[in-house]
Amino acid sequence: MKQILLILLFFVSLGAFAQTGAIRGRIIDNITKQPVIGASVRIDNIQLGATTDTAGVFTINNVPIGTYSVTISSIGFQTKNISEIIITSNKTYYSEIELLEGASTLGEVTVNAFRGENNPMTPVSTYSFSREEIFRNPGAQGDIMRALSVLPGVVSGGSQFSAIAARGQGTQDNVYMVDDIPMFNLSHLEAEGFNSGFNDPNGGRFSIFAPRIIDNVQFQNGGFDAVYGRRSSSYLGLGVKEGNRETWSFSGQFDLLGATLIADGPISEKTSVFASARYQNFAMLINLLDENRSAVSYGDYIIKTTTEINAKNKLSFIAMYNPEGTSRTIDDVAFGTAININDDNSGRNILWNHESSKTVVGLNLRTLINSSSFIKNVLYYRSSTVDNNFGRFNPSLDADGIIIDPRFGGYETNIRHITNNQQEVGYRSIYTRRFNKAALTAGVDAMMLNLDYERRLSRTDTVYSFRTIEIGANPARYYQLLDPSLFNSTFDDNAFNGSAYVTLSWKLSDRFTLNPGIRYDYTGFTEQHMLSPRLSGSYSLSDRHSINFATGIYYQDAAYADIAGQPAGNTLKNEETIQSILGYKIQFSSDLKFVAEGWHKQFYDVAVQPNRAQSYLTNDGSGYAYGADISLIKRLSRNYYGQISYSYMESVRDDNNGLGNYDYIFNIPHTVTLMGSYKPNNKWIFSGKFRYSTGRPTDRYVIHSDVLGTADMLRYAQEVTAVNGDRFPDFISLDIRVDYNVQRRWGTFSAFVDMVNTSNRFNVNAELFIPETGRISNVGLGVFPTFGVRVEL
Template identity: 70%
Template sequence: MISTLSVAQSTGNLKGRIIEQSTKQPVVGANVLLDNTQSGAVSDTAGIFSIVNIPIGTYSVTISMMGYQTKNITEITISPSKTYYSEIELLDGVGQLDEVTVVSFKGENNPLTPVSSYSFSREEIFRNPGSQGDIMRALSVLPGVVSSGAQFSAIAARGQGTQDNVYMVDDIPMFNLSHLEAEGFASGFNDPNGGRFSIFAPRIIDNVQFQNGGFDAVYGRKSSSYLSLGIKEGNKESWSVSGQFDLLGPTIIADGPVSRKTSLFASARYQNFAALQNILDIQNTSAVSFGDYLLKTTTQLNTKNKISVVALYNPESTSRGIDDINPDTDLNEDNSAGTVLWNHRGSKAMLGVNLQTLTSTDSYWKNVLYYRSSTVDNNFGRFTPSLNSEGLILDPSYGRYEDDLRTIKNNQQEIGYRSIYTKHYDKLTVTGGIDAMILNLDYERNLGRVDTIYTFRSTDFRPSPSQYYQVLDPDRFNSRYENSAFSGSAYVTFSWRISQRFTLNPGVRYDYTGFAEQHTVSPRLSGAVELNDKHSINFATGVYYQDPAYSDIGGQREDNKLKNSRTIQSILGYKLQFSPDLKLVVEGWHKQFDDLIVQPNRVESFLMNTGDGYAYGADVSLVKRLSRKYYGQVGYSYMVSNRDDNNNLGEYDYIFNTPHTINLLLSYKPNDKWIFSGKFRYSTGRPTDEYIVHPDVLNNPDKLRYGQEITSINGDRLPDYVSLDVRVDYYVPMKRGTFSAFLDLVNISNRFNVNSEIFLPETGRAFNLGLGVFPTFGVRVEL
C-alpha cells in the first residue's frame, strides 16, 4: 500500500499571520525565513506572510523583527498541494534579548510568567514516548510534576493533589480534563489518583502552557499549578482529513476553511479497551469505553474582531458485573479488582464563545461566554465469593452478590462569563478583568443497607476496643444536596519594566465563593532580573485560595459550610540560556497550607477545615527544544509534603510526597521518515498506610473475615516507580497527503508499577493496583 501511495517529491505552501503577544496587533515588516533555504517572506500591513512552492518535508522557520524577541518554530510539515497555516505571536524584546534567537512556543519567555513556565508544541506532545499523544501523560515528564503513572494520567504538582490545578481550555475554565476518575470507588469517596486518559485526542491541542506555581492574579480558585491548552484552529487556506487507527480505536480529524472568513476544526475519537485487555491477558477486568467529540470554528469578523466557538462532548462508561469474574481466580493477584462490582456512566460537555477585540493599537479586550457540565452516575455492588482450600474463587454465580449497594450521582452545570482587558504602555502592561459564574450542583450519595467496613483507623470510634471492624449505618453515609450558587472574581495585574533588565509583576485578586459564602483577597508578586543575555534570576510569591471540591460540598449537612483552603507560595529560580534551543532552569520553592479539608472518619461524609501543612523542594531541568533532528529533557525534583489533620495524631506524609523524581527524555529524527523516542522515569514510591491485620473478626469460622487496622497514616511506602518508554514513528509522503505508522510502548521492561493497595477482608491480604507493559500501535493517514 505504501509503495502504491508514494509519489515523487512535489511542493506545498506556508502561510501565516504574525501578531504582537501583548496587544494582539499585526506585526508589519517581520522577516520570515525558511531555515537552510533561500526562501522567505515579509509580513504585510495585516501581519500576513506567504511562502509558496516549498518542496515537501519538515522545516524550521525563524521570525525576526526589530524590538521583538527573535523566534524559531520547528517541525513545520509541508504536504503536497497543501498550505500550512499558523498564527504566530512575537514577544517584546527585553534588555539584550531582542538580539537572541529563542526556540520557543506560545507564552514562553514572557515577562508575565518568569518562573516555572514550560510549553509544548503539537509535535512534541504527539511524539512524547509512553503518552500515546495524551497531553496529561506528556506533562508528567516536567520537573515538580507527579502522576500515579501506569494507567493514571492526572497530574499533581509540587506537594498538592490532582484536583488542585487550574485548567483553562481556550480561556474557558474546566472541571477536569480526564476520563475515568473513580468517584466513589474507595469507600464511597474520590480516588486521589485522578483520571486515566485525557479528554483530548492526539493532535487536537495546538499549544500548551504550564506554570508549576507562582501564576498571576488573572487565574484562581485552584492553588497548585496553571495549565492552559489551546485547541487547534482550522486551517484558513486548505482542507485536510486524517484518520488514526490504533489498538484502542479510531480518531478522525477534519480541518479547513468553510468560507473566506471562517475555518473549522473537528475531531471524533472512540476508544474501547477490549483488544488491549486481550493482548495483555488481563482477567476479571471491566468493560471500558469512552468517546471524545470536538468542534471549533474561528471567524475573522473584520480587522479588529475575531470570534471562535468551541464545543466538546466526552461520554464514558465502564462496568464490572458478576459475569466478568472468572472461576479459579486468586483474589490476591495484582489487579484482581477484588470483590467490587460497578456500573459507571458519565459525561463532560462544554460550549464556549470567545470574542477578541482590538480596541486600539496598544490594547485588546477578550470576552468569553461558556456553559459546561459534568455528570456521574455510579452504582457499586459486591459479591461474596466461595473459595476453595487454596483461596481460589469457585463459580462466582453460586456466590452471593448485589449490584447496587452504593450509588452516587454527581451532576454539575455552570454558566460563566469572563471579560479581560489588556493595555500596553511603553514600560507597563496592565491586565484587568472579572469572572462571573452560576453553578448548579445536584448530588446524591446513597447506601442501600447497613454495611460492615473491615478497614478502619486505630482512632475511629468502635463500641468496643475488641471490635476490629466498623458498622456503617446509611444515616452516617447518605447525602442529598441540590442547590445553586453565584461566584465572582475581579483581578488586576501589572507587568512593569523598571529597567532594561528588571521586570516586576504585582497583582491582586478578589474572589467570592457562593457555596462557602466567603470573600477572599489574594495579593501576588513575581519578577525577573536579567543578569545578561543568558543568565536571569526569577522569583514569585503570593496567596492562593482554593474552592472546596463540589463533591465535598454535596456530602455535607446544610449547616456545615466548608471554607476555602489557603496556600502561601514562594519561588526563587535561576535560568541559563546556553543557546537558542537549550536552557537550564533551577528553582527552589516553599508552600504553607491552611484550612485544609480533612475527613475525621474515613467512612463518613462529615468534613472539616482543620488541616494544615507545608511542602518544599527544588527542581532542576535541562531542556533541549525541538530543533533540527533531536530534542530532549533531563529533570530532577526533590519534594517533601506533609499534612496535619490536627486530630492529635501529628504530621504525616501527604499521598503525593515523593522525595526523589528523575525524568530523562530524548527524541531523534535522522530523516523525514523515521523518529525514535525514549523516556525514562524514576520516582520514590508513594506513601501508603501502615497497618496490622486481625483474623476472624466476626468470631465465625464459617464466615471468615479479617480486619485491617491502620496504625499510621501513610507510614509506609509503595515500591519505587520505574518505567522505560519507547516510541517509533514512520512517515511516507503520498500524492495528496501523508501515511504514518507508530509503535508506542509504556514500561517496556514490564516492571509492575503499583498505584495502590486494596485490602481484602475475605483473605486478610492486599492486592496491588498497577500496570506493567502497556503497548499501543497504529497507523495514520492524512489527505
C-alpha cells in the same frame, strides 16, 4: 512517438508541481494582538521567505514537500524559531504566530516558539509543549496529561493514571483552562465513589483530548498571576487547534484502542473549522494484557470554528462532548475457575457500573480597541454528569483464595449509588493594554452554578479497613459499620461565584521586570470573600542569565462533592496556600535552557475527614511542602530534543487530631527523568524516556483475623496504625516509541509503536485490602503497549 513524449512530459511536470505546498500565516504582537508589519519570515536551509504586509500576513509559495523550521524576526521583538512545520503536496500550512516584545538584555538570543516561555510576565516555573512534542513523547501515547508528567516537580499516579499532581499538592488542585474557558477536569475514568464511596485521589486515567488536538500548551508549576484562581497548585492553559484558513485536510488514526478522525479547513472566506471525533474501547487491550475483565470505553468529540469578522474582531466557537462508560458485572467476574482473588489488579469481588459525560460550549470574542489595547470576552456553558453504581460479589473460596465456583455465591449490584451533576454558565471579560514601560491586564469573571448531588447507601455496610482512631468507641470490634444515615446525602442548590483581578507587568529597567497583582474572589457555596495579593519578577544578570521569583496567596474552592456531602449546618471553608518560588535560568541557546528553582508552600484550612466511613469534613488540617527542581531541556528543533531533570520534594500534612504530621499521598522525595527523541531523516523518529521516583506513601497496618467471630463467614480486617507510614516500591519505567512517516502525492502515511514500561516491571499505584482472605491486592500496571497507523489526506 512525439505525442507520447509530450504526454509523458506533461505528467512528469504535473507530478513535479504536485510536490510543493505553501506556508501562510499572520504575525501578531503577543501583548496587544496587533499585526506586526514588516516581519521577516525565512525557511531555514532553503532560499525561501517572505515579509508580512500591513495586516501582518505573509505567504511563501512553491515550498517543496518535507519538514522545515522557520525563523521569524522583527525589530523590537524576540526572534522566534518554529520547528517541525510539515509541508504536504498542494496544501497550505496556516498559523497565527505571536511574537514576544524584545528585551535588550537578550542580545542575539533567538527564542523557539513555545508559548509563555521567556515572557517577563510569567517568569517562574513556565513550561510548554508544541503539538509535535506531545505526539512524540514516549509513553504518553499522544496524551497531553501523560506528557506533562515528565516536567520537573510534576508527579502522577504512575503509568495507570494520567492526572498530574504538582509540587506537593493533589490532582484536584490545578487550574485548567481550554481556550480561556475554565474546566472541571480534563480526565477520563476518574473513579468517584470507588474508595468506600469517596473520591480516588489518583485522578483520571486518560485525558479528554485526542492526539494532535491541542495546538499550544502553557504550564506554570505555581506562582501564576492574579488572572487565574479558585485552584492553588498549578496553571495549565490549553489551546485547541484552529482550522486551516487556506486548504482542507483529513486524517485518521487507528490504533489498539480505537480510532480518531479529524477534519480541518475553511468553510468560507472568513471562517475555518476544526473537528475531531475519537472512540476508544479497551476490550482488545484488556484481553492482550490478561487484565481483570470489565467493559471500558469513552469518546471525545470536538468542533471549533474561527471567524475573522473584520480587522478588529475575531470570534471563535467551541463545542466539546466527552462521554464515558465502564462496567464490571457478574458475568465479568464469573468467567472461569481457578481465579485467585488475591491476584494483583484483581478486585474480583467488586462490581460497578459507571457512566459520565462532560460538555462544554463557548464563544470567545477578541476585539482590538486601538494600537495598544484589546479586550477578550468569553461566554461559556459547561456541565459534568456522573452516575455510579457499586456492588459486591461474594464468591466461594478455598483456603488460598481460589474461587471454587464463580457462579456460586451471592452478589448485589446496587449497594452504593452516586450521582453528581454540575452545571455552570459563565462570563469572562479581560482587558489588556500596553504602556511605555508596562502592560496592564484587568478582568472580571461571573459564574452561576447548579449542583445536583445524591449519594445513597442501600443498607448498612461493613468496612473492614479503618484507622485506629476510628474504632475508639469500641476497640474490641475490628470493623466499622457504614451507616446510611451518616453516608447518604442529597443536595440540589444554585450559587454565584464572582472574581475581579488586576495585574501589572512593569519594566523598571532594561534588566528588571516586576509583576504585582491582586485578585478578589467570592464563592457562593461557602459564602466566603477572599483577597489574594501576588508578586513575581525577573532580573537579568546578562543576556542569558536571569534570577526569577514569585510569591503570593492562593485560595482553593472546596470540592463540590465535599460541599454536597456535608450534614446540615456544616459549611466548609476554602483552603489557603501561601507560595514562594526563587529560580535561576540560563538560556544557552534558542532551544537549550537550564532552570533551577526552589519553592515552599504553607497550607491552611485544609479539608480533612475525621472518620473515613462518614462524609463529615472539617477544615482543621494544615501542612507544608518544600522542594527544588533542576532541569536541562533541549527543545524540539532540527532533528532531536530531550530533557534531564531531577526533583526533590517533601509534602507533610497534619489533620490536628492528635496524631501529628504524616506524609501526604504525593510526597515523592526523589524523581529523575531522562527523555530524548532523534529524527535521523524524514521517515523515522526514535524516542525514549526513563523515569525513576521514590515510591508513594502507603499506610502501615496490622491484620486481624476472624473479626466477625462466626464459623460460617470468615473475615479479616485491616487496622491502619500509621497513615502513610510506609512506601510502595520505587517507581521505575522505560518507555520507547518509534514513528515511521512517508509522504506521498496524496498525503502522509504514519505508523507508530508506543511501549510504556518495556521491562514489564509492575509499578504499584495503590493497595486493596481483601477481607475474605486478609491479603493485599496491588493496583498498578506493567507493560502497556499500543500501536497504530495514521493517514492524512
